[in-house]
Amino acid sequence: MTRLWVFAARDLRRMANDRRALVINLALPLLLTSIMGLSFGGGIFGKKGISAIPVALVAGELPDALRDRLLAGLQESGFFAPVWADSAQADALVRSGDVAAAIVLPDDALKGFFQSDSLSVAVWKDPSSEVKAGIVEEIVRRGVLRVQAGEAAYRALWPDDYRISTGDSAAVADLFAGGLDEIWRNLRDPDAVDSRKRATEFLARAMDHQVALSRALSEPQVGLTIADRIPVAAEDGRESSLFDYFLPSFAVFFLMFAVAGGARDLHRERTRRTLQRQLLGPGSAWPVVVGKWAASVVQGVVMLSVLLLAGALLFRVNLGPDPWTLPVVVVLTCTAASGFFMLLALLVRREKVLDNLSTAVILVSGMLGGNFMPVDNMPEWMAAVGRFFFNYWANLSFARVIGDNGSLTAVGTPLTVLATASAVLLVAIVVLFRLRVRRGGWA
Amino acid sequence: MIEVTDLVKKYGTHRAVDGVSFTVGRGELFGLLGPNGAGKTTTIGVLSTLLKADGGQVRIGGHDVASSPAQVRRLIGVVPQEIALYTDLTARDNLMFWGRLHGLGGAALSRRVEELLVMADLADQAKRRVDAYSGGMMRRLNLVAGLIHEPEVLFLDEPTVGIDAQARSRILDLIAQLGRQGLTVIYTTHYLEEAEHLCDRIGVIDRGRLVALGDKESLISQIGDVDLIRLSLPEGERAAFAAECGAWPECAGVGERRGKVEIRTPDGGRLLPRIQDWLRAHDLPLEQLEIERPNLETLYLNLTGRGLRENGS
Ligand SMILES: Nc1ncnc2c1ncn2[C@@H]1O[C@H](COP(=O)(O)OP(=O)(O)O)[C@@H](O)[C@H]1O
Ligand SMILES: [Mg+2]
Numbered sequence: 001m002t003r004l005w006v007f008a009a010r011d012l013r014r015m016a017n018d019r020r021a022l023v024i025n026l027a028l029p030l031l032l033t034s035i036m037g038l039s040f041g042g043g044i045f046g047k048k049g050i051s052a053i054p055v056a057l058v059a060g061e062l063p064d065a066l067r068d069r070l071l072a073g074l075q076e077s078g079f080f081a082p083v084w085a086d087s088a089q090a091d092a093l094v095r096s097g098d099v100a101a102a103i104v105l106p107d108d109a110l111k112g113f114f115q116s117d118s119l120s121v122a123v124w125k126d127p128s129s130e131v132k133a134g135i136v137e138e139i140v141r142r143g144v145l146r147v148q149a150g151e152a153a154y155r156a157l158w159p160d161d162y163r164i165s166t167g168d169s170a171a172v173a174d175l176f177a178g179g180l181d182e183i184w185r186n187l188r189d190p191d192a193v194d195s196r197k198r199a200t201e202f203l204a205r206a207m208d209h210q211v212a213l214s215r216a217l218s219e220p221q222v223g224l225t226i227a228d229r230i231p232v233a234a235e236d237g238r239e240s241s242l243f244d245y246f247l248p249s250f251a252v253f254f255l256m257f258a259v260a261g262g263a264r265d266l267h268r269e270r271t272r273r274t275l276q277r278q279l280l281g282p283g284s285a286w287p288v289v290v291g292k293w294a295a296s297v298v299q300g301v302v303m304l305s306v307l308l309l310a311g312a313l314l315f316r317v318n319l320g321p322d323p324w325t326l327p328v329v330v331v332l333t334c335t336a337a338s339g340f341f342m343l344l345a346l347l348v349r350r351e352k353v354l355d356n357l358s359t360a361v362i363l364v365s366g367m368l369g370g371n372f373m374p375v376d377n378m379p380e381w382m383a384a385v386g387r388f389f390f391n392y393w394a395n396l397s398f399a400r401v402i403g404d405n406g407s408l409t410a411v412g413t414p415l416t417v418l419a420t421a422s423a424v425l426l427v428a429i430v431v432l433f434r435l436r437v438r439r440g441g442w443a
Numbered sequence: 444m445i446e447v448t449d450l451v452k453k454y455g456t457h458r459a460v461d462g463v464s465f466t467v468g469r470g471e472l473f474g475l476l477g478p479n480g481a482g483k484t485t486t487i488g489v490l491s492t493l494l495k496a497d498g499g500q501v502r503i504g505g506h507d508v509a510s511s512p513a514q515v516r517r518l519i520g521v522v523p524q525e526i527a528l529y530t531d532l533t534a535r536d537n538l539m540f541w542g543r544l545h546g547l548g549g550a551a552l553s554r555r556v557e558e559l560l561v562m563a564d565l566a567d568q569a570k571r572r573v574d575a576y577s578g579g580m581m582r583r584l585n586l587v588a589g590l591i592h593e594p595e596v597l598f599l600d601e602p603t604v605g606i607d608a609q610a611r612s613r614i615l616d617l618i619a620q621l622g623r624q625g626l627t628v629i630y631t632t633h634y635l636e637e638a639e640h641l642c643d644r645i646g647v648i649d650r651g652r653l654v655a656l657g658d659k660e661s662l663i664s665q666i667g668d669v670d671l672i673r674l675s676l677p678e679g680e681r682a683a684f685a686a687e688c689g690a691w692p693e694c695a696g697v698g699e700r701r702g703k704v705e706i707r708t709p710d711g712g713r714l715l716p717r718i719q720d721w722l723r724a725h726d727l728p729l730e731q732l733e734i735e736r737p738n739l740e741t742l743y744l745n746l747t748g749r750g751l752r753e754n755g756s
Pocket of ligand 2 (some may be wrong): 480484485512524600601
């Protein structure tokens with residue numbers, strides 16, 4: 001293990017010394033990713049902190065004027081791009097990912113408000129669009145909390161108002177029952193003079209204090225329920241942000257170049273004879289090649305981590321539902337990638353041939369493995385072929401974790417494939433390398 | 444210390460090393476001299492356990508190279524013909540790595556690295572990357588890197604190729620110093636004067652065969668105390684001359700090489716009048732005639748039919 005680390009540490013130090021590689025492996029992907037991020041909109045470079053979040057607004061019986069006012073208010077906030085919907089539509093919109101969340105006022109919101117019954121606002125959110133739905137939830141929650149706090153304070157200060165309002169609420173409710181036409185009629189009905197008077201008194205008082213509040217602290221009248229609306233089915237065309245997909249897939253694409261470079265170094269070391277010099281050391285030969293593999297894995301992990309973290313910081317790319325799923329995907333992607341390109345290097349005898357072959361392999365597997373096209377949108381034949389490339393499984397894992405906010409169980413299959421491939425490739429590398437050394441082909 | 448017996452190494456059907464035998468004693472500086480492609484590097488490859496021999500036996504410090512390579516590796520240090528260093532690392536980082544490779548660490552490693560940097564006269568340049576070094580500096584670092592684990596035997600494969608005369612003499616001094624310290628050294632080169640200057644004994648290798656072996660004096664005496672006379676003759680006359688000349692008592696041998704007749708003789712002074720007589724009798728002018736006193740170069744020419752300079756420098 002220490003011997004292995006001697007070899008790996010040497011390569012890592014060399015990589016850190018290699019400014020050109022740093023530029024190519026980190027700065028370039030970061031730059032491309034940024035350009036891509038900006039063209040997909042948003043990010044810290046956008047005019048607003050975040051682009052307006054699409055929300056559906058459900059408020060059954062609100063009068064048109066009130067609805068318009070509410071819509072305009074939400075739009076003006078700059079945070080939301082609201083649309084009206086009935087509850088069935090809103091449900092569908094959330095499930096299809098077309099809106100990040102729906103804010104749902106109950107059918108009898110207005111009535112309940114005037115009757116001082118409890119008012120319950122619901123937020124339905126798309127759990128895979130965690131960030132944006134979270135923002136909606138947070139804003140609504142704050143609004144509701146503010147009302148709840150006011151309610152509590154009001155009640156503490158004017159306990160009498162509470163008693164009066166419960167007594168008078170029935171009259172108000174009668175007065176304001178039904179739609180606007182009916183309210184209009186009630187207000188003009190001569191039989192209702194008394195109740196109108198009481199209602200007016202009540203409303204006056206309520207308006208004096210801006211909000212009609214009642215009931216005990218233990219039973220807040222304005223409540224909030226948050227409900228996830230899970231997408232109906234993955235292949236239902238639900239589309240997370242393209243950027244969420246292409247950041248990792250571009251990173252994997254550049255990762256392939258980086259680890260191919262690391263594998264090519266094996267040939268460099270052979271022609272420069274540093275490889276032969278290492279074989280003269282005590283102990284067995286395999287740590288020489290496994291150390292190189294390990295360095296390449298570390299390099300890849302650093303590279304992917306930097307790119308993903310940059311994506312998260314600059315463009316609010318989702319990093320998965322928990323702190324371990326994405327790292328596992330990153331590590332297994334790198335072990336498979338390093339293994340694959342190291343094996344390629346061992347199979348090819350000349351550096352020049354390897355160079356051309358690696359480039360061709362990267363482009364082809366990039367194309368078929370989903371680095372330029374989301375794996376979920378691939379035609380069937382392509383997905384079938386893609387399965388033979390490790391990057392298909394890497395891209396699939398990233399799409400599930402970053403795009404769909406899936407946890408380890410959601411990426412069980414691709415991770416198993418990546419882990420198995422990594423192990424098989426590593427064994428193949430060691431066997432092949434020892435064979436080469438024993439035959440003297442590498443001396 | 445080193446015993447090589449009937450060593451054969453083939454590449455496909457090509458016998459790169461073809462039945463080479465020699466021994467090197469402890470503390471001896473042995474030169475393996477031969478033109479490019481002679482099989483020097485291949486020989487070093489087998490001796491250093493990196494290549495498997497196709498025939499013969501090599502023992503170093505009593506260990507068989509083929510059956511106990513690990514023991515052999517502990518004894519030997521190898522300085523490859525190429526600059527086998529990480530040019531993207533500093534000199535110190537290089538030596539630290541090669542030291543760790545051999546299981547050194549801690550203060551012992553640091554001490555050894557400083558020692559070698561001083562030995563290579565690179566102590567003040569140790570923090571520079573090797574790719575900023577001159578050819579001579581790289582060669583010196585390449586050499587001391589082979590010494591990091593204090594081997595008893597050092598293989599030096601053409602450690603002076605491609606550098607200027609001054610840098611070369613610094614390297615030769617360094618090797619001479621190592622020799623005085625009791626290190627056993629096999630030194631390959633295609634520069635005759637290096638082998639002559641540096642080595643206790645020399646093996647001349649050509650086309651995979653060891654064509655001469657011994658110290659400088661014994662090598663020369665192998666062809667006897669003979670002069671070499673080269674004579675230009677028209678092509679039609681050469682065979683006739685050779686036939687007649689071969690019969691003269693003063694002549695130790697006659698042959699043809701590169702359009703000239705070559706005559707070996709213990710006494711060039713007595714043969715010359717006879718040659719002049721023959722030329723006059725055949726109505727030929729004395730166009731060109733050289734007499735060469737014996738040295739390693741003539742020996743080498745005699746043995747291989749090739750000048751060392753032809754292929755080498
Ligand atoms: N890896 C190899 N494959 C095939 N032939 C080789 C190989 N290495 C060396 N040779 C051949 O073996 C002969 C000896 O080469 P080498 O030992 O390198 O000579 P030297 O070191 O004396 O210049 C040459 O003819 C060379 O072409
Ligand atoms: Mg050579």
